[in-house]
Amino acid sequence: MPLIRLANVSKRFGEITALDHIDLSIEDGEYVCVLGPTGAGKTTLLRTIAGLLEPDEGEIYIEGRLVNKVPPEERSAVYMFQQFALFPHMNVWDNVSFGPFIKNWENDKVERVTSEILDMVRLGGRRDALPSELSGGMQQRVALARGIASGARILLLDEPLGALDARLRVELRSQLRRLVKDQRLTAVHVTHDQEEALMIADRVVVLRNGMIEQIGPPHTVYSKPQSIFVASFVGGANFIEGNLAKVEDSGSLIEVRGGLQIRVSGRGGTIGERVVVAVRLEDVSVGSGEAVGSNNLSGRIESATFIGGSIEYTIRLENDIVLTSKILLSDAFKAYKTGERVVVSFLPDRCYLFPYPKIGLPKEIEAI
Amino acid sequence: MVLRLTKPASLSESIIWVTLGAFIVFVLLPTFYLISYVFLRWNEVWFEVFANPIIGDENWKQILKVLFFSFRLSLSTVAFDLLFGIPLAYVLARKRFRGKSLLEDVVTLPLVIPTSGFGFATLITWTTVAGIGGLIGLRSGLIPLNSVVPFINVPFILFIVHVALTFPYIVRTVETKFQSIDITFEIASRTLGASPLTTFRNILSPLAIPGIFSGSVLAFARSLGETGATLIVSGVSSTASIAIVRWTSEFKLATASFMGSLLVIIAWVIILPVELYMGRKARAFSFSYQLPTSVTKRLMTLERFASRRLTRIKDFVPLIVVAVTVIVPIVVVLNSVILYWTADPYTGKVQGGVLYQLFGPSNYFASVLQATLTSMIVALTSTYAATCIAIPLAFIIERRWYGDFIRTILKVPLIIPTSSLGLSVLLLWGSSGLNLVRSGIWLIILTHIVFSVPVIVESIVPAYEGSEIQMYEDSARTLGATAYDAIETVSLPLIKGGVLTGFILSFTRSLGETGATFIVMGRDVTVPALVVNMVEALAIPAALFTSTYLIALSLVLLGIIRIITRR
Numbered sequence: 001m002p003l004i005r006l007a008n009v010s011k012r013f014g015e016i017t018a019l020d021h022i023d024l025s026i027e028d029g030e031y032v033c034v035l036g037p038t039g040a041g042k043t044t045l046l047r048t049i050a051g052l053l054e055p056d057e058g059e060i061y062i063e064g065r066l067v068n069k070v071p072p073e074e075r076s077a078v079y080m081f082q083q084f085a086l087f088p089h090m091n092v093w094d095n096v097s098f099g100p101f102i103k104n105w106e107n108d109k110v111e112r113v114t115s116e117i118l119d120m121v122r123l124g125g126r127r128d129a130l131p132s133e134l135s136g137g138m139q140q141r142v143a144l145a146r147g148i149a150s151g152a153r154i155l156l157l158d159e160p161l162g163a164l165d166a167r168l169r170v171e172l173r174s175q176l177r178r179l180v181k182d183q184r185l186t187a188v189h190v191t192h193d194q195e196e197a198l199m200i201a202d203r204v205v206v207l208r209n210g211m212i213e214q215i216g217p218p219h220t221v222y223s224k225p226q227s228i229f230v231a232s233f234v235g236g237a238n239f240i241e242g243n244l245a246k247v248e249d250s251g252s253l254i255e256v257r258g259g260l261q262i263r264v265s266g267r268g269g270t271i272g273e274r275v276v277v278a279v280r281l282e283d284v285s286v287g288s289g290e291a292v293g294s295n296n297l298s299g300r301i302e303s304a305t306f307i308g309g310s311i312e313y314t315i316r317l318e319n320d321i322v323l324t325s326k327i328l329l330s331d332a333f334k335a336y337k338t339g340e341r342v343v344v345s346f347l348p349d350r351c352y353l354f355p356y357p358k359i360g361l362p363k364e365i366e367a368i
Numbered sequence: 369m370v371l372r373l374t375k376p377a378s379l380s381e382s383i384i385w386v387t388l389g390a391f392i393v394f395v396l397l398p399t400f401y402l403i404s405y406v407f408l409r410w411n412e413v414w415f416e417v418f419a420n421p422i423i424g425d426e427n428w429k430q431i432l433k434v435l436f437f438s439f440r441l442s443l444s445t446v447a448f449d450l451l452f453g454i455p456l457a458y459v460l461a462r463k464r465f466r467g468k469s470l471l472e473d474v475v476t477l478p479l480v481i482p483t484s485g486f487g488f489a490t491l492i493t494w495t496t497v498a499g500i501g502g503l504i505g506l507r508s509g510l511i512p513l514n515s516v517v518p519f520i521n522v523p524f525i526l527f528i529v530h531v532a533l534t535f536p537y538i539v540r541t542v543e544t545k546f547q548s549i550d551i552t553f554e555i556a557s558r559t560l561g562a563s564p565l566t567t568f569r570n571i572l573s574p575l576a577i578p579g580i581f582s583g584s585v586l587a588f589a590r591s592l593g594e595t596g597a598t599l600i601v602s603g604v605s606s607t608a609s610i611a612i613v614r615w616t617s618e619f620k621l622a623t624a625s626f627m628g629s630l631l632v633i634i635a636w637v638i639i640l641p642v643e644l645y646m647g648r649k650a651r652a653f654s655f656s657y658q659l660p661t662s663v664t665k666r667l668m669t670l671e672r673f674a675s676r677r678l679t680r681i682k683d684f685v686p687l688i689v690v691a692v693t694v695i696v697p698i699v700v701v702l703n704s705v706i707l708y709w710t711a712d713p714y715t716g717k718v719q720g721g722v723l724y725q726l727f728g729p730s731n732y733f734a735s736v737l738q739a740t741l742t743s744m745i746v747a748l749t750s751t752y753a754a755t756c757i758a759i760p761l762a763f764i765i766e767r768r769w770y771g772d773f774i775r776t777i778l779k780v781p782l783i784i785p786t787s788s789l790g791l792s793v794l795l796l797w798g799s800s801g802l803n804l805v806r807s808g809i810w811l812i813i814l815t816h817i818v819f820s821v822p823v824i825v826e827s828i829v830p831a832y833e834g835s836e837i838q839m840y841e842d843s844a845r846t847l848g849a850t851a852y853d854a855i856e857t858v859s860l861p862l863i864k865g866g867v868l869t870g871f872i873l874s875f876t877r878s879l880g881e882t883g884a885t886f887i888v889m890g891r892d893v894t895v896p897a898l899v900v901n902m903v904e905a906l907a908i909p910a911a912l913f914t915s916t917y918l919i920a921l922s923l924v925l926l927g928i929i930r931i932i933t934r935r
Contacts, residue, residue: 071850072846102847151848152848
């Protein structure tokens with residue numbers, strides 16, 4: 001039995017539909033990341049699970065119990081805000097012991113639990129400090145400790161790393177995951193940072209306009225995106241418009257601008273249908289020589305951008321399509337200069353085939 | 369767009385009903401009863417005001433005369449305030465200098481000082497030999513009591529008192545507005561080549577218009593409703609609010625209540641558009657006026673020149689206004705108390721000394737003690753009761769859809785003339801209305817609750833809005849606190865500062881209130897009302913002492929506010 005189950009949950013704010021018939025099951029002990037752009041409904045989803053919002057439609061079950069009308073304090077799901085929401089008038093100890101205290105546990109149990117958890121997050125020495133005296137990282141740990149101390153089984157994390165600076169954010173990802181796993185908690189973690197979601201989650205839920213675009217393990221979401229949006233939002237890709245020219249056993253042939261053909265291993269659709277081919281940046285390789293064979297296209301380097309361990313080229317093909325290629329420095333045979341003639345190539349089985357979106361390709365990707 | 373993402377934590381329904389009930393009975397009804405009274409007794413009003421068998425519509429003519437005089441006084445006061453208040457607000461908002469917080473305190477002082485005491489200090493300072501006149505060796509006051517300000521034709525002393533009492537509203541409101549405007553706009557304008565004055569005209573003033581506007585409304589309403597100081601300095605001229613006091617004491621209740629309702633309605637008409645406008649904060653103020661290019665160019669040259677030459681003047685003239693209207697009277701009254709301590713310094717008579725009047729046959733000291741006791745009981749009881757109503761009311765304002773509406777209504781007791789308010793309370797609870805409470809201490813308390821509730825609510829609401837209560841409360845809820853626990857352990861401690869500030873502000877206001885108290889007090893005299901009585905009995909040294917005593921009391925309270933808000 002799943003620990004949390006949402007069945008057909010919808011939530012509207014006036015004209016805006018924040019959640020649109022969401023079905024989602026989360027297993028006990030799972031670490032789930034909800035990924036989506038701003039306004040996708042991530043926070044609303046989290047708040048409905050916490051009981052801070054009541055859904056307009058649908059049911060929410062926690063441990064098999066219908067909790068639509070159950071107040072937040074009885075759901076054993078603790079909500080952690082991006083700003084941590086440490087009570088500013090209480091010191092670290094009072095903040096962490098808030099849950100046990102308010103639930104009227106025995107005094108010595110309150111003491112024991114609080115000091116154990118404070119030691120666990122390595123803040124035993126700062127129990128008298130006020131939240132304002134702590135660094136961002138410490139505040140985050142206090143907020144986590146407070147949640148865990150309350151005896152909650154579910155952690156609802158709303159951009160838990162969002163208020164920290166970039167380096168700390170990356171460092172704390174694995175710590176956060178380890179803590180959740182060690183304590184055998186279930187975490188629902190909301191973020192707009194795809195790298196964070198892919199790295200930390202057991203399963204990723206991609207949310208868009210209040211609807212689930214895709215659910216799956218990080219690897220699957222990345223390597224088998226089910227929509228243009230997911231391909232673009234998770235990892236990013238080149239998108240090439242074309243028409244389906246031919247369907248064979250081994251795949252399809254797509255005719256793109258300038259009469260060129262691209263071979264992809266995906267199949268489906270009717271001949272002549274408008275389609276979009278997506279290719280990941282790192283799947284586009286750049287070489288010199290002549291363009292011979294399928295998926296080998298010639299063009300000129302338009303710009304080369306050095307980004308740490310890799311280099312990003314934008315290449316204008318002869319048919320005026322612009323592709324971006326990302327090559328690890330260690331894999332780069334030579335550095336190409338702007339204006340240099342090159343041949344780009346990509347494997348058919350690295351191409352994703354999608355029907356052309358109704359709202360148009362630019363709009364489909366723009367939301368990000 | 370800001371979505372209110374969380375469902376308001378459910379306040380217990382019964383608390384809401386009790387609070388709303390208390391709000392209606394103790395704040396709403398007393399505020400608006402006057403108007404319904406006039407409607408209910410329209411025949412009486414008609415005969416007394418418009419169709420008196422003996423004097424005809426003489427009372428109506430009086431009302432009009434008094435109203436026009438009040439308007440002339442209030443409008444010219446606001447104009448003067450704006451002229452000097454805006455530069456001062458700018459300096460306070462943008463410059464850092466030594467003694468800035470002291471200056472802010474001095475500017476705010478007239479809001480805290482009991483007005484009758486302050487009015488008396490101003491009167492002494494300008495028109496009597498004990499004031500500046502005596503200090504510079506004249507045998508009379510510096511300015512005769514009846515001399516008028518040229519052009520606007522209102523008595524000088526009345527004008528200066530009203531400026532002092534309304535100045536803080538303009539300065540503090542505009543200052544807050546200036547502070548909320550990002551300084552980078554000004555920096556951008558300056559680096560793009562505009563002089564400081566051009567920047568002020570083109571960038572800052574259009575953005576600050578809402579603040580200037582609401583400050584003006586507050587100042588205007590305050591001037592229109594001022595009673596305590598006006599009673600003392602008005603001499604032969606009469607403003608609308610003191611006309612109400614006079615007519616009430618002459619039992620011309622119909623005329624007084626008609627006048628009072630007119631003032632309440634005027635206050636409404638002024639405040640409502642401002643509130644509606646301010647409610648839509650998101651909408652940028654478009655203040656577009658197009659001057660011909662040639663004029664603009666000449667204006668900019670002028671501003672460039674003036675920016676260089678006028679800086680000092682613009683910084684110092686407003687300071688002089690503050691010094692002359694606020695500091696000088698306080699210093700003079702202190703000085704006079706010392707001069708008159710044992711005997712009248714001019715005639716040498718012991719009977720003219722403070723000590724004789726306090727402890728002599730008239731025994732004013734006993735009256736002062738008695739009045740202090742009354743004032744303290746009134747201030748404590750009314751402030752306490754008001755706090756009990758204000759805390760849940762602030763929560764309702766923040767969390768219910770009708771909250772904004774309540775907040776707007778709460779502005780009314782703050783701006784209607786206190787004498788109208790007093791009359792309204794008297795008519796509601798007294799013998800001509802519900803006949804539950806007679807004039808005296810209980811009626812004073814009921815009157816003070818009416819304006820104390822909004823004062824406290826207005827200090828709690830910003831504290832509430834400034835501290836993300838909703839987030840902390842949500843957090844507490846998911847950690848296992850019930851709605852009630854969350855309020856008790858998290859929200860209330862977070863707004864504690866606001867409650868305390870509101871408590872002291874309301875306490876101070878109750879301590880200094882004169883206009884309404886005068887109407888409802890009966891035999892239970894409060895300290896500010898005692899000052900008025902003393903002045904009317906020409907017991908000047910006793911009045912000097914009592915005014916000083918009142919001012920000292922409020923300064924102590926102001927000090928306490930400072931300490932609390934600094935934390």
